[in-house]
Amino acid sequence: MANITNLEFITGFSKGNMERVRKYVQMFLEASAEGMPAIEKAHADKDWKTLKTAAHTLKSISGYMGMTDTQNLLKKMEENAATEKQLDDMPNDVSLLRQHLQQAEEELNGFLAQN
Amino acid sequence: MSKNTLIFIVDDDPMQLDMLKDHLSAMSNFNIYTFSNGEECLAQIDKAPDIVFLDYNLSNKNTNAMDGLEVLRELKEKNPNGEVVMLSGQDKIEVAVDTMKYGAFDYIVKGESAFYRAEKAVFNLYKLAKLKRDAGFYRILTIAFGVALLLMIILVIYLKSKGLISDRAGWI
Numbered sequence: 001m002a003n004i005t006n007l008e009f010i011t012g013f014s015k016g017n018m019e020r021v022r023k024y025v026q027m028f029l030e031a032s033a034e035g036m037p038a039i040e041k042a043h044a045d046k047d048w049k050t051l052k053t054a055a056h057t058l059k060s061i062s063g064y065m066g067m068t069d070t071q072n073l074l075k076k077m078e079e080n081a082a083t084e085k086q087l088d089d090m091p092n093d094v095s096l097l098r099q100h101l102q103q104a105e106e107e108l109n110g111f112l113a114q115n
Numbered sequence: 116m117s118k119n120t121l122i123f124i125v126d127d128d129p130m131q132l133d134m135l136k137d138h139l140s141a142m143s144n145f146n147i148y149t150f151s152n153g154e155e156c157l158a159q160i161d162k163a164p165d166i167v168f169l170d171y172n173l174s175n176k177n178t179n180a181m182d183g184l185e186v187l188r189e190l191k192e193k194n195p196n197g198e199v200v201m202l203s204g205q206d207k208i209e210v211a212v213d214t215m216k217y218g219a220f221d222y223i224v225k226g227e228s229a230f231y232r233a234e235k236a237v238f239n240l241y242k243l244a245k246l247k248r249d250a251g252f253y254r255i256l257t258i259a260f261g262v263a264l265l266l267m268i269i270l271v272i273y274l275k276s277k278g279l280i281s282d283r284a285g286w287i
Contacts, residue, residue, distance in 0.1 A: 027130040
């Protein structure tokens with residue numbers, strides 16, 4: 001399976017300082033651990049406003065972890081929740097997002113263990 | 116803007132906040148304060164920050180929190196000489212126009228290029244501050260020349276009234 005994360009940007013941004021890279025990776029993992037349950041709860045409650053804001057928060061920071069596909073998925077979810085259109089896609093999108101974030105967590109924890 | 120430029124960063128996302136703070140700290144010896152909401156930032160407004168980087172969506176985690184536009188309006192009212200650079204995850208033109216309408220200096224869409232844009236905004240603000248200083252100097256210079264000219268005219272009128280100078284060419 002191809003990697004979902006790519007730490008090229010964050011490593012360049014940190015000018016190769018691994019302490020900083022580790023800090024940002026940990027912050028992302030914390031945000032992801034907080035964001036995914038918030039999205040799932042908002043989806044179950046059909047609380048589209050909360051889902052929109054939770055997706056918005058994860059959108060930018062997933063880009064910093066090189067997760068382009070996840071970022072595009074979150075953008076779609078944010079827009080659909082904001083406009084309350086294409087809500088039929090939402091169950092699949094939430095499930096796909098969960099898979100993305102689980103894979104990212106495994107990869108990033110692997111990175112933290114090695115660095 | 117001096118060497119110890121005071122910068123406030125306001126964002127409810129801790130990762131964005133840290134990344135921008137780290138990036139700006141690496142640029143120069145800035146005095147940087149960070150806030151996770153607009154209310155805390157406004158409580159420190161008496162410090163008169165030179166630049167405020169302000170997130171547009173500040174009510175993500177706390178729906179009762181002031182949003183970016185509200186904070187922008189108060190910042191411009193209470194600290195009119197400070198410049199505000201808005202940060203947003205939305206690349207919508209209407210959002211950018213709105214923030215500019217309320218006096219934001221720039222609007223930056225969050226993403227990989229945002230940090231370079233923030234750096235550029237600080238550089239542009241330095242240039243603007245220098246232009247303002249230069250404009251102030253030339254204004255004073257113009258007023259001084261105006262006053263000198265007026266004094267010359269008054270002197271000529273006075274000397275003429277006393278018959279000490281005449282309109283005719285040559286020596287009196």
